Amino acid sequence: MNYQELVAFSENLHQLAESNQDLFGPELDQFKRSNGIDQPQQLDQACQTLQDQNRLMNIGIVGRVKAGKSSLLNALIFDGEPILPKAATPMTAALTTITWGEVFQAKVEFYSEADIAIIKNKASQYDQRLAVRKVQCLDELVQRRRAQANGAPINIEELTVLADKKALSELQRDEGLFAAHDQYQRMQRSGLELSTLHSQSEIQASTPKELAERLHNYVGASGKFMPFTKTVHVFMPLEALRDICIIDTPGMNDPVQSREERTVELLKTCDVVFIVSPAGQFLNEQDLEVMGRITQKEGIQELVLVASQVDTQLYGSEKRARLSDALDAIRGQLSARAQSTLADLKQSSPEVGAVFDGLISSVHRNLLHSSGLCHSLNRRFDTPESWDSNEQVTWENLTGDYPDYFTRDNTDLSLSSLDSLANIEAIKAVLAQVREKKAEITQQKLGNLTATKQKNLEAFKAQIINLARNQIAQVKNANIEQLDVQLGLLESKRLELSLALDFSFKGSMLDYRQKLRDDMRKVASTLLRESEAAIDKAEGSYSTTITTNNDGFGSWIARKMWGGGTTERTVTRPKIVSSQVVSTIKGFMNDIQDELGAKVEGSHRWLNEELSRSLTPKIREVLEEDTNGQMIKQAILSVIQSIPYDDFNLGIELPEELKSRGTLKDSEAETFKDAADDFVGSLGSKVKSKISAFISNVERNAPVTISDAFVDEIQRKISVLKDQVNNAAQTIDRLERLARKTEEVAL
Template identity: 75%
Template sequence: MEFRKLVAFSETLHKLADSHQDLFGTELAQFKRMNAIDSPQQLEQTFQAVQEQNRLMNIGIVGRVKAGKSSLLNALIFDGEPILPKAATPMTAALTTITWGEAFQAKVEFFSEKDISIIKNKADQYKTRLDKRTQECLEELIKRRPMQQTPGSPISDNEELIKMAVRRAQSELQREEGLFAAYDQYQRMQRSGSERSPQNFQSDIQANNPKELADRLHEYVGAEGKFMPFTKSVHVFMPLEALREICIIDTPGMNDPVQSREERTVELLKTCDVVFIVSPAGQFLNEQDLEVMGRITQKQGIQELVLIASQVDTQLYGSEKRARLSDALNNIRDQLSARAQSTLADLKQSNPEVGSVFDNLINSARSNLLHSSGLCHSLNRRFDTPESWDDNDQHTWKNLTGDYPDYFSREKKDLSLNSLDSLANIAAIKDVLAQVRKKKAAIIQDKLANLSISTRKSLQAFQHQLISLGSNQIALIKNADVVQLNAQLNELKFKQSELALELDPCFNETMFEYRKKLRDEMRKVASNLLRESKDIMEDAESAYSETRTIDNDGLGSWFARKLWGGGITEKTVTSRKIFSSQVVSSLDDFINDIQDELGDEIERSRYRLNGELCGKLTPIIREVLDKDANGQMIKQAILSVIQAIPDDDFNLGIELPEELKSRGPLKDSEAEKFKDAADDFVGSLGSKVKNKISTFIDNVKLNAPTRISDSFVNEIERKINVLKGQVNSAAQTIDRLERLLRKCEEVAL
């Protein structure tokens, strides 16, 4: 069978690579990570899981936090009952599988003692490195800002510099996600107050109904649950017909800050036959959605995707409101499908490796896009018990009855239920689910074929990388001489001071110009975008007229009202109306646009900086080292040093104030108050963005080294010493490498 050949091919390549790891350093490990190359054992498990004949149909539910995943699952499985909790952040979300079982129960898998020990060791490493780096940063800050340090005062007395040092150290080390995630997770374990071993926790939970089971699981998956930090995964079983022959994998929000849980999510997604991408209609298919879509199709081989625009009810109150509910819904679907078509086409063009997965969605976006509203489904099921509605339910109903009174009213129950159903659209989603079940065999075959193709490409790339590394290393050893290498080391030490005098000023001047130009370009980009902010309120604001009855003044008018209904005047009043959801959505999109544009400018500037540094520093090094210069080694060393300069992440971090939360259409005084708050926010946005840019540029200065010459010399010394060791045993090393090349070239599929 094809997959057995691929597994055998993988085993051979991994054995060859592992047995020659000492010759290649970290390059092979980096290559395997970048190209998602699994171990032979993982690869075999994946193939076996995919082709198992009697296995359940695995359905993945993915989407960012607050995308409406829990509401959708509650509607599909629990008839709208709020059984699954809503996560506030990725940290409080839980990785859960839900499938059929003979009773309501759950099995909780905890981290083992070994898992916890590894987490603790990594947490300790993080803390040690954080303390060390904090002290280093503090000493650097004191050298750069001597005026802020009172003469004779101890370092610990200068609180402001200490805080800056801590922030800088934390910012640097958070990039090492494995250590930082372990530290964060271990802190949560300690704060839980539990000292018991996970093996002693209750792991089998029984209940009589879904609600009772959900309540009992709170301690294990709830944001404040006592055992939540120790919970590895939760497997829920329920005797519900909707779960027959399927397994639903409910993932946390993607970009999970807990690395171990992110890895479990990715592993489970590999087994999925179909994935539902849930994205809020108000911010449909944003960057986070596209990132996860590209990843799960490219690396996990998933072939069947279903797009669901959730929370569609929030889009009914825009400036293009239609008189008929069906027209409004069709207009929203047209806009969403147009965005899906253009966005996915752009994604495929920029990431051709995703193959044909998106073709069906792109070519027939209108028919392949589903809308939903879990909240409207819940209102439909609890229509006769409005006392059970929370504030959000009440407000949604008020908006629906106010803007679409012909379709939503207490007096017209059947019409209201049908209208709520059309927004919820749960029946259509269930139909798609039923169709997917029928295509189970075809989906599995397609998934297996796609997995084979992608695995073959990855392993062949791995094979070529091994051959390329081996050939380059042989050439380097043959052309090297130990005497010359020692001479280069001595000359390097002798000329280190001269290098510092030439390199460091050039580097600092280039970095100064880089920061100045970057600040100016970022401000220019922000200014151009901020000019568009005035249009946000205009598009969401409208006027409406209504006739009001006013009592006339005077005793005669009073008698007229009492005797025959007179004494009144009808007056037409024009008032303001604000569509708050449209304002909030537009502001969120606007802020995201600023973030994206400034991020792109930073990336472009950093790319130009790397080129400028290479162009300016390399000639200086060649001139100083003269005949002792090894061109290839200098180029590799300078590239390594430049790449080691920290990439500064720009985070705009501007959130809407509480008074600008979406509350549906607003009228009169509420509209005026909301507009004032929005105007104030937009008015202050320019200064906030400018301050963020200034802070970012300051951090760029703080995070960059001031002496690049030391880093360069250290890197050259390291490379020369490694090469010396290989030259000293040249015959043996070259023989090993040549045998590796022969074996690599002999391996074939």
């Protein structure tokens, strides 16, 4: 069954119900609300949205700057043409999304005033720390030189130069502050004002190359608008991009926190993430920090390691007589390194949780080599005059070291050899597998949704038929005089019903609120204990080697003569991957929202059953046998379901200091961990306050009494029934036709 058939089934049932609404009153609406019966257009939209959301395959590209990400994307999408610009530095790399569009265009998001204020503030911090460190370094050098000079004059100018270089080298290691400093300097030199850039936020072109040329102005190292470019969304009418969205992430230590957060959020939507690392420096510390952005995703998420620029490893110690043997040896070494590096990452950074478990357990299967440059050579083999200098040098190296595989005399062999190094088809095969798996999951989700909705609609159909037949029986058996007597009796017993019902109702509502409060607090306490334990495990560490100069003249001579006179020691320092911690906290907050929301929804059902159970016998006792039992049941259900219910909304925002900021070390890691501990520690009291406020709101919104509403509803039903009895033939005919037509509606 396709979902369009289910929508048509829903439309037919709703049309019949709505055209006969006057026969039943609110009963059908109450049934629809309590059983989750969607309007046909809502059902259609839900199914369509599920298909649309899952039709688009999100592909994440993660890797440090100059890892070969642009070359890989150019090979995958543009058949090796150098369309996508390469970022020159981490600071010039923008967050880029690439997807299908009707025309070649790009939409650029520039930094906001708030973003620029953050960059300026961090740049100022960098300048202040640099100035302080220069003074400290100079003081250290002067003291050391005095101890060694034995009264000889000291060249302050020379030491100042050395101190400045040392301080600059140290501060540049703080890549977050250095990136902000560099970015702000570029903004200042550009002479542009943010307010003038709105007109430059959209680019259009007629070809991919023309679009690429215009993009250089925004993301190229010397681009006019580059200092202000935050994110670029590229759209191209290319079949390779249909139904996919590629998310190309910038380097780490993003100077703008809002873009770092957006990067992490986008990566959570990805169905497959390619982790691109150069084969020559495979999975170094920068790569591990970049990988820290990848957080657990619900559903399918394939992680694939791509050892890029593999052609650079074919020479020297890795050289073999056969090209395939050389590739096998390189892949073996890369697999071993990936296995140990990722295992160490899991050990030293517990905050990554289970994200990389699948990758660690199947590194060999999920490790691919690649060379975008070799793919480009393969595609433009017949036009060597179009090769750039890097491509020419690569071809010369290949022909020199592997002449049996790369030669102008055998085009087919050369193309095949280049293809084996490029390995683009293997990467495309991974995408095809993910797409197939995604399609299966989408169909499963759609099948589950339609099965649930079909069950609800079948119950709705049965309810329409049941109501019609019950109403026919009531019209046939009713007597106008008796109905008038019942109306008078109800009015006369209004006070008695009030005494019988309202006290019981008040007690049930009190029990409901107390039970709901206790249940919600119990759920919240359990989840909060789990979250505290998870955050405690999120503190990682890293080891670094510190070199200190030994005191004494002999050590000074050793440093000057052969680089000795120093002592190395390994220290362990704190490290934390902020995105993983933030993801953990958000995950627990979502769990709290979902669990408490489910508890509230379940409590609604409990209250309905409790009120029906406790009030029905009291009504029968007061009215004795003077009122229709079916009418009493329907009336009390109508009154109970008219009691307003609120949905629980946690509504707790993460504080500014707990936004994703990449991988943090040393004092920044400790500060972030303290902020996480403080937030989680205070989360318990915040959640309790939210629960208390919710319960108070429930109490304010609920009616104080129920007897008047019940009497009014019974009187309304008797009046409607009197009208139907006065037009019995016509009413029964309509009800019989309704029951018959409803039975005929089928899937």
